[in-house]
Amino acid sequence: MAQNGPEFYDNDAVFTTYIARREKRDDSPNDTLEKPILDDLVGDLTGLNILDLGCGNAQFGREALQRGCRSYLGIDGSHNMITLAQETLAETSGEVEKATIEAWSYPAHQFDLVISRLALHYVEDIRPVFTNVLQALVDKGRFIFSVEHPVITSCDRAWQMGGLRQHWIVDDYFETGPRLTHWMGGDVIKYHRTVEDYFMALRQAGFRVDEVRESKPRPALFTDESTYARRKRIPLMLFFSAYRPAAS
Template sequence: MSIYKGPTAYNNEDFMNTYLKRRHRKESPNNIIEKPALIKLLGDVRGKEVMDLGCGESAFGLELLESGCESYLGIEGSERMYEKALETLKGTSGNVQHATLESFAYPENTFDIVLSRLVFHYIEDLSPIIENIYGSLKQGGRFIFSVQHPLLTSSVDSNRIEEQRTDRVVDDYFYSGERIEQWMGERVVKYHRTVEDYFKLLKRAGFSIEDIQEPKPNKKYFSDLQEYRRRMRIPLFLLFSCSK
């Protein structure tokens, strides 16, 4: 079985199609827990120049353009996802560039908002990327991102396969670094960081941290009461809102 790092997993067509199917299911936690919290942190995007790091198929970019952002640039490291993003943004003013976050040439003082959704826990060395993001923002610009909650990346039983998991065993929380997780039939490399690790990376780069959220499920988004109760047991996401 292969071990995938970064965006390479999505170059596997079967893996990508499985991911997209899961991602767009009605009660995907990404859609009903992480996304509402991120949208609230973003606020009004009208007239804003936005960069989206690890944009995937750019479905969220299309929503931002429809919400009135001045410009949208998505950065995507997977060639197959990049092609999907081009299709998504066809006929709009949005742009997408094929590059990893490590290799992308970040323009200086360009964006009002830089965002990233559930990408950074796949990256080994975040420090230069966070510094580049700081440099790419205009003065007063905002950086908003989500990651998989550190309680999950430190789960020692992440390879346990269940459709309806109700618990996690957390260990080695303070040992930051590589973890290999069984996900959608493949082995995927993630990088565990504590909440404090993320906080210190941001502070060292010069960011002011405005908000930290561990978004709680909202019952109104759930058609299944049992699913709502299950999601209330374990935090899935961690979000930061920062400013330059």
């Protein structure tokens, strides 16, 4: 049976595979693509109050505290992830709460930065989430997130062929909605949206979008030339940086 994001990561077999993947650091997309671009976008964290939606293992929180942020709060709906996050944040001031991104009670005007890393493609309707994030930010507070790129979420038939993909299939791109994906040994529901959908949801919530990035690889970050060559062929991830306008 297909599971939603939190349920998926509470599947112990899936979680074991997830841990093994994260511990295998050789040219992983998280390390060579996602983290460097997020680091560029977030910039200086000194003195910031940070909310992390779908915090996973909360490694970002530990690093943010080391970089001088004032506070860090991670939210995740998975029991396994919250347990891992608590271990990561041990002996720091960072905090985590078990709640889904959709159901958490967002306080008003409390955070300077809200971040979400590869989590929002598990959310069925991002529009109320974006509205909640806007309300949780101070004026000029920033919302920065990464998701699987829509050319990836549109269709997973290339995955089903088995082996290392040599080609990627983009199909039903404008048919937005749930996609059943077999990944890490389990079936999970992800939600496909177009680039335009993400942009318009931000604008309609009241954000100003100041940067859009795709996962263009940087050769210096790769140890394997063939992996770098593959990463140049198609974007795996999409990034948005937006902010709450100051009250007039």
